Amino acid sequence: MSKIAVIGTGYVGLTTSIGLASLGHKVIGYDLDPAKVEMLQAGQLPIHEPGLGEILTAGIESGNLQITSVLSEAVSEADFVFTCVPTPQDEDGSADLSYVISASAAMKEFLKPGAVVVTKSTVPVGSARVVEDAIGRSDVEVASNPEFLREGAAVHDFNHPDRIVVGARSTEVAQKVMDLYSKIDCPKILTSQATAELIKYASNSFLAIKLSYVNDIAALCEAVGADSQEVLHGMGLDTRIGNRFLEPGPGWGGSCFPKDAKALESIASNFGVGLPLITSAIASNEAAHKRVADRVTDALGGSLSGKTIAVLGLTFKANTDDTRESPAIAVIEHLVRGGAKVVAYDPMVTKYELAGLSLADSAVAAASGADALVVLTEWPVFRTVDSAEILQAMTGNVVVDTRRVLDQAKWQAAGAVFPNSSSRAV
Ligand code: UGA
Numbered sequence: 001m002s003k004i005a006v007i008g009t010g011y012v013g014l015t016t017s018i019g020l021a022s023l024g025h026k027v028i029g030y031d032l033d034p035a036k037v038e039m040l041q042a043g044q045l046p047i048h049e050p051g052l053g054e055i056l057t058a059g060i061e062s063g064n065l066q067i068t069s070v071l072s073e074a075v076s077e078a079d080f081v082f083t084c085v086p087t088p089q090d091e092d093g094s095a096d097l098s099y100v101i102s103a104s105a106a107m108k109e110f111l112k113p114g115a116v117v118v119t120k121s122t123v124p125v126g127s128a129r130v131v132e133d134a135i136g137r138s139d140v141e142v143a144s145n146p147e148f149l150r151e152g153a154a155v156h157d158f159n160h161p162d163r164i165v166v167g168a169r170s171t172e173v174a175q176k177v178m179d180l181y182s183k184i185d186c187p188k189i190l191t192s193q194a195t196a197e198l199i200k201y202a203s204n205s206f207l208a209i210k211l212s213y214v215n216d217i218a219a220l221c222e223a224v225g226a227d228s229q230e231v232l233h234g235m236g237l238d239t240r241i242g243n244r245f246l247e248p249g250p251g252w253g254g255s256c257f258p259k260d261a262k263a264l265e266s267i268a269s270n271f272g273v274g275l276p277l278i279t280s281a282i283a284s285n286e287a288a289h290k291r292v293a294d295r296v297t298d299a300l301g302g303s304l305s306g307k308t309i310a311v312l313g314l315t316f317k318a319n320t321d322d323t324r325e326s327p328a329i330a331v332i333e334h335l336v337r338g339g340a341k342v343v344a345y346d347p348m349v350t351k352y353e354l355a356g357l358s359l360a361d362s363a364v365a366a367a368s369g370a371d372a373l374v375v376l377t378e379w380p381v382f383r384t385v386d387s388a389e390i391l392q393a394m395t396g397n398v399v400v401d402t403r404r405v406l407d408q409a410k411w412q413a414a415g416a417v418f419p420n421s422s423s424r425a426v
Pocket of ligand 1: 152252
């Protein structure tokens with residue numbers, strides 16, 4: 001059992017602190033927002049993350065987990081301090097390290113000799129040196145332990161990771177960090193700081209490239225009259241390709257892929273290395289958003305002016321309340337720019353400020369008076385909405401299902417028209 005401080009209680013910080021406490025460590029989570037800290041101390045999660053609330057309560061009750069807004073309280077006894085602060089995107093696409101630097105500078109006077117500061121935030125190659133400089137103490141080590149969890153599946157991913165990666169200047173320090181995960185059985189990589197930092201970016205960017213390719217192939221299927229679902233299924237049976245992460249959609253989004261793909265592009269360009277595949281994947285993703293809006297426009301006779309579009313789903317994927325860089329929002333922006341009024345329903349979003357967009361509190365309410373219905377997030381609950389009731393509430397009958405959640409045959413029988421329905425995906 002080790003004493004651990006976790007700086008930041010966002011998605012990654014919360015899962016890390018709650019997860020490490022569930023492994024038996026004594027964890028103090030820190031956040032500078034007192035309101036958030038109070039909520040967590042009362043056992044309430046500020047985010048929607050399946051299963052996390054239960055282990056938060058268990059951690060607090062067992063005494064393994066405390067949350068504080070006093071930095072010295074979190075850090076001064078800790079053997080390990082995990083930094084889980086945001087690394088937003090700078091104007092030039094690079095990752096902004098200012099929170100990482102200010103957190104490192106703020107904690108330096110409280111760190112006990114021999115403590116290891118572990119960066120979980122996704123930081124550019126070379127950031128470990130920046131953290132070392134910000135801390136400026138020769139009796140403190142710095143390690144990198146990138147996080148690979150998916151929102152909506154964070155608890156599962158914490159307990160059953162595909163791998164754990166720890167980078168440090170010495171194998172001994174990396175091993176000390178890795179030992180915190182001794183109860184977790186998975187491949188474990190001890191490496192240098194730069195390698196650990198790059199494994200994270202290279203993985204996220206590879207997945208983004210894969211999804212752009214999937215969306216491009218799905219668009220080609222549409223054009224040639226092939227069934228994208230069967231094409232992708234057939235591809236995925238090749239074990240070298242794999243059948244996961246092959247679902248076409250309105251584009252990829254979230255707080256990680258768009259930011260990390262641009263940051264890797266920027267890192268590579270700083271080192272004079274071209275990464276044209278990433279550049280193309282980003283462009284392909286923007287084209288995917290526009291393709292959905294174009295399909296709706298074409299189906300409505302070539303213009304969105306004066307049209308009302310019902311949208312199901314605003315989050316960047318299902319099982320999260322996160323709308324950051326959501327492809328749904330990017331598509332809605334295209335629709336609004338084209339002159340449409342958009343009314344959206346999402347089971348987890350009750351507020352979103354965007355001119356031309358209003359929110360409804362049910363799928364039927366969103367559909368009321370709509371010329372077309374567009375599904376943009378794969379919420380399971382959309383599978384069971386009443387097609388007849390929705391189509392009756394609508395003025396038109398065009399349905400575009402970018403996530404393949406609707407039973408197309410059933411909807412068609414109820415009168416829906418799916419543009420380009422020779423293949424089901426956008
Ligand atoms: C992603 C990575 O999957 C995690 O491994 C990583 O730790 C995380 O970023 C991060 O860097 O913190 P996440 O952003 O939660 O996780 O979302 P994903 O589940 O990867 O989905 C990203 C986007 O791809 C979503 O918009 C999703 O709808 C889309 N997607 C995913 C598809 O369109 N098709 C698929 O088959 C899979």
